[in-house]
Amino acid sequence: MSSITPQRFYERANSFANAGDVLLGENFDDMIPIVFLHCRALELYLKSFLLKRGMKVEELRSRKYGHNLNELLMAALDNELWVLICGTPLTCSRLHAIVKIMNHDYQSKRIEYPTYSYNYLIADAQFTRILLKRLNRGLGFMLRPTSAASG
Numbered sequence: 287m288s289s290i291t292p293q294r295f296y297e298r299a300n301s302f303a304n305a306g307d308v309l310l311g312e313n314f315d316d317m318i319p320i321v322f323l324h325c326r327a328l329e330l331y332l333k334s335f336l337l338k339r340g341m342k343v344e345e346l347r348s349r350k351y352g353h354n355l356n357e358l359l360m361a362a363l364d365n366e367l368w369v370l371i372c373g374t375p376l377t378c379s380r381l382h383a384i385v386k387i388m389n390h391d392y393q394s395k396r397i398e399y400p401t402y403s404y405n406y407l408i409a410d411a412q413f414t415r416i417l418l419k420r421l422n423r424g425l426g427f428m429l430r431p432t433s434a435a436s437g
Contacts, residue, residue: 290337290343291337292334292335292337292338292425292429293334293429295330295331295333295334295337296330296334296425296426296429298330299326299327299328299330299331299418299421299422300327300422302323302324302326302327302330303323303324303331303418303422305323306319306320306323306324306327306415306418307415309323310415317408317411318397318400318406320411321388321391321392321397321406321408321409321411322392322397322398324388324411324414324415324418325355325388325389325392327418328385328388328414328417328418328421329353329355329358329392331418331422331425332355332358332359332361332362332367332421333346333358334425334429335365335367335370335421335425335428336358336361336362336365338425338428338429339362346358352393353392353393354389354393355388355389355392355393356385356386356389359382359385363378363382367424370420370421370425370427370428371417371420371421381417384409384410384413384414384417385417387407387408387409388409388414390407391406391407391408
């Protein structure tokens with residue numbers, strides 16, 4: 287059995303999200319580490335969802351998905367992620383907009399290779415936090431162990 291499971295991705299996503307929240311709560315001067323931690327958490331939450339829906343690890347590692355938050359989100363929405371976090375597909379338009387902003391500097395690795403001449407696109411940290419909390423709750427519900435029927 288593979289050691290790569292939806293639950294492990296979910297747990298690691300929680301670690302990144304919580305670390306970002308700690309820095310955010312401390313009014314940390316530099317937003318870039320918070321952005322990175324929140325982007326990584328989002329990537330892992332989406333991969334956890336897609337693994338649970340049957341996508342293979344090899345596909346998640348592919349160039350198409352890799353660290354591409356937009357592609358991961360689109361695949362997750364196609365697999366009805368919106369039911370867990372948006373309620374309806376229409377209310378996911380705001381979600382898609384925020385992920386597009388997050389992906390801009392994350393996928394290109396610009397936040398990992400800093401230059402002083404580059405202006406970063408930074409999504410609203412509080413909205414990002416809300417998004418991650420919704421994913422945490424929805425996936426936590428989806429991944430919870432089912433108890434055997436007693437009888």
